[in-house]
Amino acid sequence: MTAVQAVLLVLVAAAGSLVALTRDPLRQAMLTGVFGISLALLFLAFQAPDVALSQIGVGGVALPVMILLALAEVRAHERKRDDE
Amino acid sequence: MTRSARMVVFAVSAAGLATLMAVAFAGLPSFGDYSGRYGRIIAQIAIPDRAATNAVTFTAFDVRGVDTMVEEFIVFAAAIAAVALLRHLRGEPEREARPGDVLRPLTSPAVRVMGAALVGPTVVIALNLVAHGAITPGGGFQGGVVLAAGAVILVAAGGRVRLPPDEPPLLAEIVHGAGAAGFVLLGLAGLVFAGAFLDTTWAGHGTPGMLLSAGSIPLLNVATGLEVSGALIVIAAEFLEQEMLAMEPESS
Numbered sequence: 001m002t003a004v005q006a007v008l009l010v011l012v013a014a015a016g017s018l019v020a021l022t023r024d025p026l027r028q029a030m031l032t033g034v035f036g037i038s039l040a041l042l043f044l045a046f047q048a049p050d051v052a053l054s055q056i057g058v059g060g061v062a063l064p065v066m067i068l069l070a071l072a073e074v075r076a077h078e079r080k081r082d083d084e
Numbered sequence: 085m086t087r088s089a090r091m092v093v094f095a096v097s098a099a100g101l102a103t104l105m106a107v108a109f110a111g112l113p114s115f116g117d118y119s120g121r122y123g124r125i126i127a128q129i130a131i132p133d134r135a136a137t138n139a140v141t142f143t144a145f146d147v148r149g150v151d152t153m154v155e156e157f158i159v160f161a162a163a164i165a166a167v168a169l170l171r172h173l174r175g176e177p178e179r180e181a182r183p184g185d186v187l188r189p190l191t192s193p194a195v196r197v198m199g200a201a202l203v204g205p206t207v208v209i210a211l212n213l214v215a216h217g218a219i220t221p222g223g224g225f226q227g228g229v230v231l232a233a234g235a236v237i238l239v240a241a242g243g244r245v246r247l248p249p250d251e252p253p254l255l256a257e258i259v260h261g262a263g264a265a266g267f268v269l270l271g272l273a274g275l276v277f278a279g280a281f282l283d284t285t286w287a288g289h290g291t292p293g294m295l296l297s298a299g300s301i302p303l304l305n306v307a308t309g310l311e312v313s314g315a316l317i318v319i320a321a322e323f324l325e326q327e328m329l330a331m332e333p334e335s336s
Binding site: 001049050051052053054056057058061062065066069070072073 | 115116138140141213221222223225226229230232233236316319320323324
């Protein structure tokens with residue numbers, strides 16, 4: 001195992017723990033993106049560029065965006081209910 | 085159960101789990117060890133048999149093409165489900181736009197400039213990934229997701245996707261349907277011209293490393309790219325229609 005791989009393994013573990021320990025959903029959504037990108041770097045370091053590209057797309061972009069959109073949706077519903 | 089009793093149960097379980105994990109890790113093959121036969125066969129036949137220099141794409145679209153087709157239909161079904169679940173919730177607009185209304189963008193000029201600067205390169209990277217899927221890392225799925233990310237940048241930077249109440253289909257809906265259908269049709273072409281569903285050899289061999297090589301794998305990549313980008317844009321647009329389009333008409 002090279003030093004880069006070891007460092008990235010630790011980074012992924014740290015980022016994953018941060019996501020799990022964050023309580024605010026908005027912050028959690030942003031950290032999910034950071035976690036996704038660090039996982040992509042890990043895949044690249046382990047010579048899996050195809051998987052890394054998928055991970056950048058899914059973990060770095062699609063998943064955080066979906067969570068953000070769902071959060072916006074929930075908040076809109078709450079606002080609407082409060083208005084009534 | 086009291087807190088201390090719970091802690092005891094946790095401590096016992098955690099110790100048991102740690103022991104089992106230690107035993108399991110001790111029995112693992114050494115780091116980087118590969119004893120599978122499948123991978124070696126793939127590496128041997130990817131270029132001589134299929135002219136596909138990217139063995140991963142060759143595996144995804146040829147060796148296990150049916151799996152990939154089913155995965156693609158998972159994305160397809162997800163988009164349909166998002167439409168089915170969210171569209172009936174679509175509310176009436178707060179009020180009709182009147183002449184003299186001006187649309188006030190919600191984003192700052194800095195965000196809009198960044199968005200405009202990023203969309204072009206993102207789309208180029210996406211097309212590059214789709215086109216060279218059989219040659220270099222990338223492919224239809226990755227390119228499709230990046231293409232959809234380009235659309236998300238556009239919206240986040242202040243573009244609009246107001247879906248009219250009478251709901252003509254989005255272009256993305258047609259695109260994702262065409263991509264899913266295209267994949268199946270390319271599979272059937274394999275059945276007709278080469279004798280097996282999703283056989284990719286019927287479209288010719290080509291020189292390994294050239295843009296048009298590896299049989300029908302590049303075409304399958306294009307179909308997948310259309311499907312994935314269309315589906316993700318449909319899902320995002322359905323969510324966006326619900327809320328983020330806070331760009332309601334403002335009276336001037």
